[in-house]
Amino acid sequence: MTNSTIAIKNGDQDTHGSASIARAIILGLRDLIVSAVFVYGYVYTSYKMSNPNFGGADFFHYKDMIGRPFDFSATQAPFVLRQTSALIATIFYRLGLHYDTATAIGLIGLDADTRMRFLALVLSNGVAVCLTLVLLAGYLRVRHSDLGLSGLFLLFGILSAWFWFPTIALAPETVAWGWLVSALFAIAFLERSLWLIVATAALAIITRETTIVFALGLFACAALFDRRKEQIGPVLVLAAASLVYLLLRVTMTHGYEHQISPASVLSGLMRLHTLPGFLKQSVISQGIFVVLLIAIAIENGRLACCLLAGVAAVTLVGFGAQISEFSAVTGETLPIFATFFIVSRRSSVRL
Numbered sequence: 001m002t003n004s005t006i007a008i009k010n011g012d013q014d015t016h017g018s019a020s021i022a023r024a025i026i027l028g029l030r031d032l033i034v035s036a037v038f039v040y041g042y043v044y045t046s047y048k049m050s051n052p053n054f055g056g057a058d059f060f061h062y063k064d065m066i067g068r069p070f071d072f073s074a075t076q077a078p079f080v081l082r083q084t085s086a087l088i089a090t091i092f093y094r095l096g097l098h099y100d101t102a103t104a105i106g107l108i109g110l111d112a113d114t115r116m117r118f119l120a121l122v123l124s125n126g127v128a129v130c131l132t133l134v135l136l137a138g139y140l141r142v143r144h145s146d147l148g149l150s151g152l153f154l155l156f157g158i159l160s161a162w163f164w165f166p167t168i169a170l171a172p173e174t175v176a177w178g179w180l181v182s183a184l185f186a187i188a189f190l191e192r193s194l195w196l197i198v199a200t201a202a203l204a205i206i207t208r209e210t211t212i213v214f215a216l217g218l219f220a221c222a223a224l225f226d227r228r229k230e231q232i233g234p235v236l237v238l239a240a241a242s243l244v245y246l247l248l249r250v251t252m253t254h255g256y257e258h259q260i261s262p263a264s265v266l267s268g269l270m271r272l273h274t275l276p277g278f279l280k281q282s283v284i285s286q287g288i289f290v291v292l293l294i295a296i297a298i299e300n301g302r303l304a305c306c307l308l309a310g311v312a313a314v315t316l317v318g319f320g321a322q323i324s325e326f327s328a329v330t331g332e333t334l335p336i337f338a339t340f341f342i343v344s345r346r347s348s349v350r351l
Contacts, residue, residue, distance in 0.1 A: 024138070031137045031152050035130040038156050039170070043126040046170040047119050051104040059172045062086055063117040066093050076255025081248060084207040085124050085174040092120035121172030128176035129169060132183045132335055133159070139187050140339070144346050151342070158292070158338040163285040168328050178208030178332030185215045186339040188234075189222070197234045201241035209245050210314055210329045212238055217313030218336070221306040258322065265320035286330060292337040299344040307337065 052059040061079035065086035068074045072081070098116050105118055137152040144151070159165065159179070169176050181204045188196040197219075204211045216238040223231040249260055258264035289311075297304035314329055323329060 027141065028134055028138055030149075031134045032130060034149070034152055035133040035156070038133070038160075039126050039129050042166055042170045043122055045166065046172075047099065047122045048101065048103050050118075050122075050167070050171060051108060052118075052172070053108060055167070056171055056173065058174075059118065059121065062089075062121055062173060063114060066090050066117050066120060072252045077249050077253035078209065078256060078259065080253055080255075081205070081209065081245070082174045082177075082207060084177045084203070085121065085128070088127055089117070089120040089124040089172075092123045093117060097123070118172050122170060125170055125172065125174075125176035128180050129159070132176070132179045135180070136183050136186070136335060136339055140342060143190075143343065147342075154342060155338055158288070158341070159334060161288045162331055162334055163287070164328065164331055168331060173328075174208055175328050175332050178211050179335050181207050181211045182214075182333050183335040183339070185211060185218070186336040189215075189218060189336075190339070190343060192230075194230075194233050194237070197237050201237055205241060205245050205248070208332055210317065211332060212241050212245065213317050214310040214314045214333050214336075216242065217310040218306050220313075221309035222302075225302050225306075260321075264322070268320045268322040269316065289330065289334070289337055292341045296337070296340055296344050303340055303344060307340065310336075 050056060058079060061075040062082075062085065064075045065071070065080060065083070066089050069087055069090065070083060074080055093116060096116075097119060098112075099119060103115065105115055110118070133152060133155055136155050140147050140151045140155075147154075159169075162169065169179070181200060184196065184200040184203070187193070188200055197215075201212060201215070204215075216235065219231075219234040219238060223235050246260060258268075293304055293307060296307065310333065311330065314333075317323075318329055
């Protein structure tokens with residue numbers, strides 16, 4: 001083979017690689033535009049109709065973090081460690097975005113600055129939902145090229161079927177950013193990518209710490225099914241991330257100390273009288289999870305067991321920490337269920 005022939009072949013490969021990258025960018029932009037079309041009505045409704053005094057009081061913690069990146073005195077823990085949502089909201093806030101219309105938050109007497117912070121956080125979470133959709137649609141398109149645009153529609157159909165989608169996912173809080181972290185954990189699990197697990201765990205510490213707990217249960221169960229040494233790495237990374245979070249919580253923040261107090265956690269685990277309320281708020285309202293879990297179990301029982309291990313882990317932590325809005329904690333893992341459902345229906349998943 002002559003040098004000129006080799007050069008031509010290398011040139012063809014470079015051209016093909018450039019074309020693939022260009023195509024991926026174009027499809028990603030298309031998915032982003034379509035996702036924005038899906039989400040903008042929910043963003044509008046959330047800003048216009050939401051009242052943080054009814055199940056959304058966490059907003060009053062997150063609003064104080066806007067414009068104060070990584071200032072751990074801005075508000076109490078655990079809210080102050082969830083920096084990502086507030087960081088993106090800060091961009092919208094500093095741009096001076098304001099929508100002059102009658103809103104529920106206006107009727108309850110919140111001032112103009114607080115309304116701007118409310119809108120900035122809603123927009124931040126809208127961005128998170130769009131990024132989650134674009135990320136997973138792109139991943140599924142690479143794994144199953146025949147899905148195309150239908151994969152994006154399928155993902156949105158599943159995510160928007162969550163009982164709390166209009167009121168929590170697009171609320172001025174942090175659950176939607178937990179969706180993005182969960183999407184990254186889902187891809188890391190399927191691809192067995194240790195570097196992605198490390199990066200996602202680091203992001204989870206400053207986004208939604210409870211996603212680490214779910215991922216730890218998920219990966220630990222997978223390691224029990226496949227006891228090769230390389231399966232221990234993800235578990236160790238996630239355990240280390242949990243310790244880093246606790247260290248930050250103890251040394252750099254204040255508030256809600258009962259959530260990390262061993263005596264209080266043990267007391268929370270023993271309070272079984274809360275079970276009826278827990279079932280009503282966090283189980284009966286989570287029907288989409290049950291449907292997805294059954295569908296996954298039919299195709300891959302081990303994968304369903306791993307998901308159950310994740311649910312069990314966050315449930316124990318939820319009871320121990322006495323979390324009131326437990327449905328948000330489980331709901332932030334919906335992208336993992338959605339991804340596993342789609343993939344398990346189309347191919348085998350190695351555990």
